[in-house]
Amino acid sequence: METLDRIGVLARFLPEWEPVRCRPQRDPYHLNSVDVHLLHTLAGMSRLLDGGDESDPLVAEAAAATEDRDALLLGALLHDIGKTGGGNHVPVGVEQATAALERMRLRARTRDLALFLVAEHLLLSDTATRRDLEDDDLVLDVAARVGDPERLAGLYLLTVADAKATGPLAWTPWRATLVRELVAKVQRVLERGELGPRAAERLEALGEGLRDLLPNEGPAEVDRFLERMPRGYLLATPAEQAAQDFPLLRPPVGAHEVRTLSGPGARPGTYALTVVASDRPGLLSWIAGSLSLAGLSILTAQVFTTDDGVAMDVFEVEGAFEAQIGEDRWREFRTTLRKAIEGRLSLEHRVAQKRTHYPGPNAAVAVEIGVHNDASDFFTVVEVGAPDRIGLLFDVTRTLAELHLDVHLAKVATYGHRVVDVFYVRDDLGRKVEDPERIAELERAVAARAGS
Structure with missing residues (x-):
C-alpha cells in the first residue's frame, strides 16, 4: 500500500486520498504525515486482527468478536481522511469516507461499520482520558453510541492501532488501562443491560x-x-x-497537619498517593504546586471531603523525569506542602523560579478552553488544552480556587508538548457554573493563566 501511495496509484483509486498525501500533522505527537499515519494504522489493524499483540488479551478477544474484517481495515484506512486542513476533521472525514465507500459498492453492513469507525474513532480514548468513568450516565451514553458488542470490539482495535501508529506518547500504559476500563464497562452494558452491582449492594x-x-x-x-x-x-x-486509608483519619487531623500514603499505582509506571489535611480553599492547588516542585506529575486526582471538614485527596502520579520515586522525593513533597499550608513558603514564587530552569512552553501549541454543562448532571466540566510546562496544573487549579470553584475530579492527559487537563467543578454552594458572565470570566482567567 505504501508503494501504491508513493507512485500515486492509491490516489487514482481513492480521490479522497490526494488532499492527505504528504500532509504534515499539526501536533508534536503524530510522528508521520496523514497518509503515512493512515497506512501505518491499516497495517497495525491487520496485525491486531491476526493476533499480533499477545500482551493485550482484550485485543485477541476483540479480534475474535469481529466478523467483518474488511470493515475494520477500511475504517483504519479512512479514519483520518478528513484531515485536509483546519477545523474538526471527523465530520469532514465521514463525508469523504461516505463518498469513497459508496463508490466501492460494498455490502450495507460493511459500509455502515466502516463509517461508524470513522465517525467514532476518538470516542474511547477521549472519553477514557477526559471524563469520569465512575459516572454511570456517561457509560450508558457511550454504550448507546456504540450500539452492539461487535462495534465495540472494532472500535477498541481501531483505538489501539491508531494510537500505536501515532507514536509512543499516544498509547502509554496509563491511557491503555483507562481505555480498557471503559471498554469493560460498556461491554457489560451491551451484553447484560446493566452497569454492575447497584450502589446499595456495593x-x-x-x-x-x-x-x-x-x-x-x-x-x-x-x-x-x-x-x-x-x-x-x-x-x-x-x-x-x-x-x-482508615488510619489516616485517626486521631483528628490538626489545622496545619499533612498525612500521606503512597505506594504502587493500579496502572504500570504510576504511584498512588493519598493526602489528608484540613480542608480549605486552594488546597488542591497547594498539593499540585508541591508535587511539581518535588518532580512529580499528576495523572488523575479525586477530591473528597468528610462530613467534618477533612480533605482526603487521592492522586495517581508519576515521576516527571524518572520512573522510580524514592522516599526522599515523597519527603520533599510533604515538607513543601506543610510549609505552604503554614504560610512559610510561597508556591507561586517557587514554581515560577523552577520554571526558569526549563525550556518555555511550545508556542506552536494553542491554548483552548472549553466549559461544558452537558457532560455531567452535577458538575461543570472545564477542559484546558495548553502547551505542557512546569507548574501548569498548579496555575490552573489556583485560578479555579480564586473563582471559588471546588474541584471534584481532575484528569490530565499529555500528548507530546500538549496537555489536556479536565476538571469537574462546582461553586462553593454546590452548584454548576451556568451564569454566562461567570462562564466567560472562567474562560478568560484560565486561558490567561494557562498561556502565561
Missing part, C-alpha cells in the same frame, strides 16, 4: 469487606468511618484501599 459489600480487613477495629469505629466518608469515595474505592 456500599454494603464495602462495609463487610472493610470489617473483615480491620479485625482489630471495633465495629463502631468502622461504621463511623463509613458515615464520615462521602458517597463518591465509598463507591469508587475498593475495600483494600479504604482499609489503608
Whole structure:
C-alpha cells in the first residue's frame, strides 16, 4: 500500500486520498504525515486482527468478536481522511469516507461499520482520558453510541492501532488501562443491560469487606468511618484501599497537619498517593504546586471531603523525569506542602523560579478552553488544552480556587508538548457554573493563566 501511495496509484483509486498525501500533522505527537499515519494504522489493524499483540488479551478477544474484517481495515484506512486542513476533521472525514465507500459498492453492513469507525474513532480514548468513568450516565451514553458488542470490539482495535501508529506518547500504559476500563464497562452494558452491582449492594459489600480487613477495629469505629466518608469515595474505592486509608483519619487531623500514603499505582509506571489535611480553599492547588516542585506529575486526582471538614485527596502520579520515586522525593513533597499550608513558603514564587530552569512552553501549541454543562448532571466540566510546562496544573487549579470553584475530579492527559487537563467543578454552594458572565470570566482567567 505504501508503494501504491508513493507512485500515486492509491490516489487514482481513492480521490479522497490526494488532499492527505504528504500532509504534515499539526501536533508534536503524530510522528508521520496523514497518509503515512493512515497506512501505518491499516497495517497495525491487520496485525491486531491476526493476533499480533499477545500482551493485550482484550485485543485477541476483540479480534475474535469481529466478523467483518474488511470493515475494520477500511475504517483504519479512512479514519483520518478528513484531515485536509483546519477545523474538526471527523465530520469532514465521514463525508469523504461516505463518498469513497459508496463508490466501492460494498455490502450495507460493511459500509455502515466502516463509517461508524470513522465517525467514532476518538470516542474511547477521549472519553477514557477526559471524563469520569465512575459516572454511570456517561457509560450508558457511550454504550448507546456504540450500539452492539461487535462495534465495540472494532472500535477498541481501531483505538489501539491508531494510537500505536501515532507514536509512543499516544498509547502509554496509563491511557491503555483507562481505555480498557471503559471498554469493560460498556461491554457489560451491551451484553447484560446493566452497569454492575447497584450502589446499595456495593456500599454494603464495602462495609463487610472493610470489617473483615480491620479485625482489630471495633465495629463502631468502622461504621463511623463509613458515615464520615462521602458517597463518591465509598463507591469508587475498593475495600483494600479504604482499609489503608482508615488510619489516616485517626486521631483528628490538626489545622496545619499533612498525612500521606503512597505506594504502587493500579496502572504500570504510576504511584498512588493519598493526602489528608484540613480542608480549605486552594488546597488542591497547594498539593499540585508541591508535587511539581518535588518532580512529580499528576495523572488523575479525586477530591473528597468528610462530613467534618477533612480533605482526603487521592492522586495517581508519576515521576516527571524518572520512573522510580524514592522516599526522599515523597519527603520533599510533604515538607513543601506543610510549609505552604503554614504560610512559610510561597508556591507561586517557587514554581515560577523552577520554571526558569526549563525550556518555555511550545508556542506552536494553542491554548483552548472549553466549559461544558452537558457532560455531567452535577458538575461543570472545564477542559484546558495548553502547551505542557512546569507548574501548569498548579496555575490552573489556583485560578479555579480564586473563582471559588471546588474541584471534584481532575484528569490530565499529555500528548507530546500538549496537555489536556479536565476538571469537574462546582461553586462553593454546590452548584454548576451556568451564569454566562461567570462562564466567560472562567474562560478568560484560565486561558490567561494557562498561556502565561
